[in-house]
Amino acid sequence: MLGTVQMGMMAALVVVLVPMGMAGWHLSRNKMLFFSGALFISLAVGVHLSSPFFPSSLSSLFVSSLSSAAVVVFDSRRHSCLSLLHDVVWNLTLTPNSSSLSVPHYRKSWSWPNSSSSAPCNFQTLSRSDASDLLNGSWIVVAGDSQARLFALSLLRLLLADDSQSFDSARTDLFKRHSDYKTLIPEIGVRLDFVWAPYADNLTDLVAAFRRRSPPDVLVMDAGLWHMLRVTNDSDYGRSLKRLRDSVVSLIPFSPDLAGDGGGRRSSLSSSSPPPPPAPHLFWMGMPTLINSMLNTEEKREKMTDELRGAYDKQLWKSKLLRQSGGPLLMLDIESLSWNCGVHCTEDGMHYDVPVYEATVQIMLNALLIDSHQKL
Structure with missing residues (x-):
């Protein structure tokens, strides 16, 4: 689970920092937007293909968290x-x-x-x-x-x-x-x-x-x-x-x-x-x-x-x-x-x-x- 979290953080840094670096090289706005969009789509596809290998505990933790939140909201209402x-x-x-x-x-x-x-x-x-x-x-x-x-x-x-x-x-x-x-x-x-x-x-x-x-x-x-x-x-x-x-x-x-x-x-x-x-x-x-x-x-x-x-x-x-x-x-x-x-x-x-x-x-x-x- 720790490796999965680290992978997600690295992907986020790539999506954010690479376009910023490109902007520092004075590329045009259109080229920068095109490159960052292509990079984001590539990373999303990669994550999707590798998701079966992520630890199942991560998804179960996410679902249980949503379930608990729903119970709290409903009970309050x-x-x-x-x-x-x-x-x-x-x-x-x-x-x-x-x-x-x-x-x-x-x-x-x-x-x-x-x-x-x-x-x-x-x-x-x-x-x-x-x-x-x-x-x-x-x-x-x-x-x-x-x-x-x-x-x-x-x-x-x-x-x-x-x-x-x-x-x-x-x-x-x-x-x-x-x-x-x-x-x-x-x-x-x-x-x-x-x-x-x-x-x-x-x-x-x-x-x-x-x-x-x-x-x-x-x-x-x-x-x-x-x-x-x-x-x-x-x-x-x-x-x-x-x-x-x-x-x-x-x-x-x-x-x-x-x-x-x-x-x-x-x-x-x-x-x-x-x-x-x-x-x-x-x-x-x-x-x-x-x-x-x-x-x-x-x-x-x-x-x-x-x-x-x-x-x-x-x-x-x-x-x-x-x-x-x-x-x-x-x-x-x-x-x-x-x-x-x-x-x-x-x-x-x-x-x-x-x-x-x-x-x-x-x-x-x-x-x-x-x-x-x-x-x-």
Whole structure:
């Protein structure tokens, strides 16, 4: 390999220095250009003919260097695109004759802006067909409180867009108070489970059960609203999130980024053992924007204050549950989506209109595309 490098350097010196020397002899410009061009072509042909005798390690080193560079560039773009997923633009317009109503009614729509920063990400609002192709054969578990239930309903609305009868039946069954729900969409082989788990400790128990069997392909979780109302203690909430994080990390292969506080797990499989199943795609739904004056009970207005909400958010970030803070779950930021949609998108200051959860579903689907390096 050293001889090859030396040969290349000598060739470069010949191409550069010989024409310079000729220019010093005051040859005409045309003659000098002709001679240097002929010299360059001769050297190029010689290198081409002798390339089979160059050490193969040189070419492999070059290819591996290009491959590594491509991975770095793609990984950087992937993280950049994930960070831009929630930068959606809302459009609220008054419906006809809305001014005659006691409470004006608005049409709500949203889209990703066509900005220079997000254009390379090619975010897409997936149709039923596209979402079905992406999720084909998947087991999806959505676990948490009423926000998670609304998210599961929006996902079903998309997957059952061509079957209104099945969707109406699913909506009725899904919204039975404080109950679990399971369904199978046989045309695309998608199984969707909703698990009523309003506290983080409920989620920890659920994840522990997954460790005893294969986990789902996609797991979406949330908790916090019930804890704010029933327990009203941000420190206790933080401790429960840390327990949940440790339990979730045990579902995925060892990663140094996740092992800083002992949560990581190194595989003990031998080289002859079959590879472990792929890690599930993990998401955390943040709490929505709470509009205190619109909350529908005095207890909620007294306990679920902006100050307490801020303290709960700090505990979430301190727990390192989120991928954005070094944890395993990617944040689905309901707070920013609901805040930007505004007061016209909620009737009770806590549960928001359908477009907010539809946007959340589309953000999750685009995150799955990015994480799996797919394009539609």
